[in-house]
Amino acid sequence: MVIKNLFALEVLDSRGNPTVEVHCELDNGIIGKAMVPSGASTGEREAAELRDHDPHRYGGKGVKQAVNHVNVELANALRGMQVTKQREIDYAMIDLDGTPNKSRLGANAILGVSLAVAQTAARAMNMPLYRYIGGINACKLPVPCMNVLNGGVHAQNRVDFQEFMIAPHNAPDFANAIRMGVETFHQLKKVLHDHGLNTGVGDEGGYAPDLKSNEEAVEMILRAIEAAGYRPGEDISICLDPATSEMWQGDGTYKFFKSDQSVKTSAEMVELFQGWLKKYPIVLLEDGLGENDWEGWQNMTKELGSRVELVGDDIFVTNKDILQQAIHEGVGNSILIKLNQIGTMTETLETVELAQGNGYNCFVSHRSGETEDTTIADLTVAIGAGHLKTGSGCRGERIAKFNQLLRIERDLGDRATFAGKGTFKHAMLANGPAGEHATDA
Structure with a gap:
């Protein structure tokens, strides 16, 4: 060899x-x-x-x-x-x-x-790649966090926040979870169409309608979840990636550059997210503040860390040295895992080991410029990550990862387990099944 x-x-x-x-x-x-x-x-x-x-x-x-x-x-x-x-x-x-x-x-x-x-x-x-990397205990299938609505730099619309995801967690297995997600994705197209909105898709397969506000994006998704026959917060919850580094002004403030041009401080951004957590069934917030707002991240972690999974992407860049600093200073409680942020399989696995050894979740991710390569599907199972994002319910380079996970689940047979609600258990315990959301949104 x-x-x-x-x-x-x-x-x-x-x-x-x-x-x-x-x-x-x-x-x-x-x-x-x-x-x-x-x-x-x-x-x-x-x-x-x-x-x-x-x-x-x-x-x-x-x-x-x-x-x-x-x-x-x-x-x-x-x-x-x-x-x-x-x-x-x-x-x-x-x-x-x-x-x-x-x-x-x-x-x-x-x-x-x-x-x-x-x-x-x-x-x-x-050996299949997931077993070669993860060993004989690699058997957990992830919750697919599907990016169904796009904004920010990923779409030409008035939505500042970059990704609005659905997490179909109340399923017996991955196959049913992906079915629930895809059904909701298709219902979202109908909801948008009924409101006279564009149903073209962005880089990652999510719709990119010209909505009036960031909050309207959440409300459209909730309608789609219900139209598909599921309960927001009980069956399918919401994950957000505002990608706020794109909104960071360098002076301690964030500008909503596509919607109302308003400016908020770090503390005001945290207040905004606190309100959303009370109102909507949100279980994960990625890059809620920018990569250069370390003090803001510390405050956000103190205020929100017991209520929601706070994922660091731009701020951590899959780098174990930066993550070690975050662990020491109380920044975030989860890390996004992107192979090309750090550049080798070994360094990626070292970062995963550090995160998991210190109680941080790992959220595996694709990139907006993807390929048909399915390595991240195997990696997710290998490290037992519990959740990944790799796009929406369409586009072949995204679906390739979901199809690989279906193959892995079949290969594992009775040994396969599904991460399900356990992935977001602290958020659900803190916020209840659906926060204060009323299903007439």
Whole structure:
């Protein structure tokens, strides 16, 4: 199981932008491959993608340099190594790059190799990837947090907040959870249509109607949940990702840049979310404040941390050193896990281990520029994350992850468990099944 060769090529992601695909070939003929996603709303401290900046190709977004780094420098360095030595391989690439953010070789080149190595090792061991990474106890299927309404930088409308998700948690298994979510997604289309609103979809498959306010987005979703025959808060709850780093003004305030142009302080943002938690069945709040508002995050955690899952995305960027600081200073209670934020499988798993060892939840995520690669579906089961977000009820690159989880559930058979309400148990205990929401919204 020795690496014979690594080779990469430039392929396209779900937005039609170039990305890196890496193939790993062993001396016994086994080949595995992986593709790298790309984000639009990115944290300042993420590992750095390498783009060509050639204006004559793909508007400067080509990745031929990253491809060449795989085909030459990384292939030469890793050739002859045992494919199962993931940690050794990943740290060899980090050392070879020599920068703090993988900017010389490119995080897209390094991650492509890292994921291809993991895929190939699993094939060589004749194991599914989730079992190769997670071992024999990897059996928990996640709640699919489906991004059904888009705003912010992901849509051209008047909604400031970026993602409005539904979490179908009151199901016996993943297959029924995804059915509940998809049924609600289709009912949402009817609700929007009945209100004369656009039902085109954004980057992640969610609808992007030109609603009057952020709150109206929540109310439309509640109507859809009920139209699908489910109870808000009991069967399906709401998760939010306002992506407030996009609203941060740098002076301690946040501007609602797409709706009413109002400005709020960190404390006022927390008050806003407190009101929403009382009114609506919200169980998860991601990036409720911006990545540079560390003091605001501390206050938000004190005020809301016992009532809702507070997920750090831009502020943590899947980085164990930043997470360690957050644990020490009481910031958040959950971390978003994005492989390409940190750049290797090993570093991702180290961050997961630190989070879970300190009582933080892990919420696995796709990127807005996705591919048909399904690694994150296996990763979610491998680490027992309990919930993931990978888009809405449409678009092939999103559905690919859901379909992989259906396959994993079938593969596990009677050993499969579903995370369900337990994923959000502290929020439900604190807020009740539906907060103070009245179902006539």
